[in-house]
Amino acid sequence: MNELTSSKIVCPQCAGENEVPIDEKFTECVFCGSAIYIDKRKIVSHFVINSNFKKEDAEGNLRRWMAGNFQVKDLDKLAKISQSSFYYFPMWYFKTDKSAGETIYLQPATSTSISEIKKINIPAGNLKVYNKKEFNESEFVPPDVLFDSAQSWLKETGVNMDSIATSNLVHIPFYQFHYDYSGKQYAALVESSSGKVYANLWPAKSEAPFRILFALCIVAFFLISLLALVVGASMNHFLAFDMGIKIFGYGFAAIPLIIIAYFIAKKV
Ligand SMILES: [Zn+2]
Numbered sequence: 001m002n003e004l005t006s007s008k009i010v011c012p013q014c015a016g017e018n019e020v021p022i023d024e025k026f027t028e029c030v031f032c033g034s035a036i037y038i039d040k041r042k043i044v045s046h047f048v049i050n051s052n053f054k055k056e057d058a059e060g061n062l063r064r065w066m067a068g069n070f071q072v073k074d075l076d077k078l079a080k081i082s083q084s085s086f087y088y089f090p091m092w093y094f095k096t097d098k099s100a101g102e103t104i105y106l107q108p109a110t111s112t113s114i115s116e117i118k119k120i121n122i123p124a125g126n127l128k129v130y131n132k133k134e135f136n137e138s139e140f141v142p143p144d145v146l147f148d149s150a151q152s153w154l155k156e157t158g159v160n161m162d163s164i165a166t167s168n169l170v171h172i173p174f175y176q177f178h179y180d181y182s183g184k185q186y187a188a189l190v191e192s193s194s195g196k197v198y199a200n201l202w203p204a205k206s207e208a209p210f211r212i213l214f215a216l217c218i219v220a221f222f223l224i225s226l227l228a229l230v231v232g233a234s235m236n237h238f239l240a241f242d243m244g245i246k247i248f249g250y251g252f253a254a255i256p257l258i259i260i261a262y263f264i265a266k267k268v
Pocket of ligand 1: 011012013014015016029030031032033034
């Protein structure tokens with residue numbers, strides 16, 4: 001990252017001196033063609049990640065995710081997609097140097113209700129220099145979280161700022177889906193280079209039946225242990241007998257409990 005000190009900006013890629021564009025945040029280096037982003041007086045390279053998914057394929061990934069173990073039963077069949085959109089979402093991208101393990105930190109460069117996307121993984125090889133001619137600019141969400149704010153966030157999370165080797169602005173492609181399920185609205189994002197699904201909230205499996213089952217397990221095993229203790233005492237603490245009751249008792253109790261668990265998991 002470079003400071004803007006004169007009427008020239010130095011390209012973060014080739015160090016070529018460019019004229020400062022008037023009223024433009026995005027520009028291109030006249031020497032190497034690199035995309036440059038100017039945030040107040042800070043200059044960073046501007047990258048983009050290619051989209052590999054068509055809308056139908058992204059929706060397919062969303063349906064498969066809905067059919068997963070953490071989602072309510074039949075969500076994949078019952079959810080009604082009410083709205084979908086495609087956009088490139090801006091993220092501040094920080095990478096530490098080799099001594100600090102080349103760790104990548106990402107911070108959304110605009111507000112989002114789906115904070116899960118902070119957990120996104122970007123393989124460094126996927127970064128592509130942004131080129132205006134190759135993309136539809138209207139699909140690019142402009143950043144409104146300033147570079148300085150992103151840096152302060154990084155400092156707050158305990159990252160040593162001297163270890164930051166690269167700072168970039170990266171636009172990441174997403175399909176955003178809104179869907180209805182039993183009268184409520186939910187949103188999910190499908191990252192369109194990997195197909196991964198991101199969501200904060202979704203119709204989850206109810207936990208109550210599992211809690212009841214857990215309580216049932218504790219009661220069952222407590223009673224068996226008690227039985228073993230009482231019978232063992234009456235047999236003058238004949239240890240082998242005591243252990244035998246426990247092993248058979250636990251094994252016997254486990255069968256119906258496993259069957260109940262299986263049916264709860266299928267039903268909920
Ligand atoms: Zn350049």
